[in-house]
Each structure stands twice: as structure tokens, then as C-alpha cells.
Amino acid sequence: MRKELREKIVEACDHKIGQKGEGVGLSFYAFFKNKNDQPEVLMEAARWWIETHRLDHFEKALKIRGMVVSGV
Structure with missing residues (x-):
């Protein structure tokens, strides 16, 4: 996954976690x-989410953030 997308995902997760x-x-x-x-x-992002990791439609932001930061 490209660096910019990883950064965007972490930022979005941090924002949602901070809000809710x-x-x-x-x-x-x-x-x-x-x-x-x-x-x-x-x-x-869809390929990473659906094809690569077979994640549910909604997942915990903390889980996704951890996966992205660890390079999974």
C-alpha cells in the first residue's frame, strides 16, 4: 500500500478515535x-480491506490503525 494511503488511514483512524x-x-x-x-x-484501499484481509464492512478503528502501522 502506498505511503500516502497509509498516512491517510492512520489520520482518519486517529480522528475517529479522538471523536468517539x-x-x-x-x-x-x-x-x-x-x-x-x-x-x-x-x-x-478496498482491495487491502476486502481481498487481502477479508475484513467486515465495519471494523474497529483501533484495529485498522494497528494493522496499517505494523505494515500488515
Whole structure:
């Protein structure tokens, strides 16, 4: 996954956790403010989320942040 996407994911997770606490869930759309203005990057996130890791639609932000930071 490209560095910019990793940074975007960590930033979005940190923001959501800061707003709603450690139990907050999110989907990969949260990294794009629910817009499709970067389709290639959106698909990269979707492949990582759905194909590579077979994650549920909503996952805990803390879990996703940990996966991205550790390079999984």
C-alpha cells in the first residue's frame, strides 16, 4: 500500500478515535470522506480491506490503525 494511503488511514483512524473513543468502528470509505474523487486510491484501499484481509464492512478503528502501522 502506498505511503500516502497509509498516512491517510492512520489520520482518519486517529480522528475517529479522538471523536468517539477507542470502540469506534469505520469502513474503508471513511478514508475518503465518502467521496469517490480518487478512484484508484479508493480501489487500493478496498482491495487491502476486502481481498487481502477479508475484513467486515465495519471494523474497529483501533484495529485498522494497528494493522496499517505494523505494515500488515
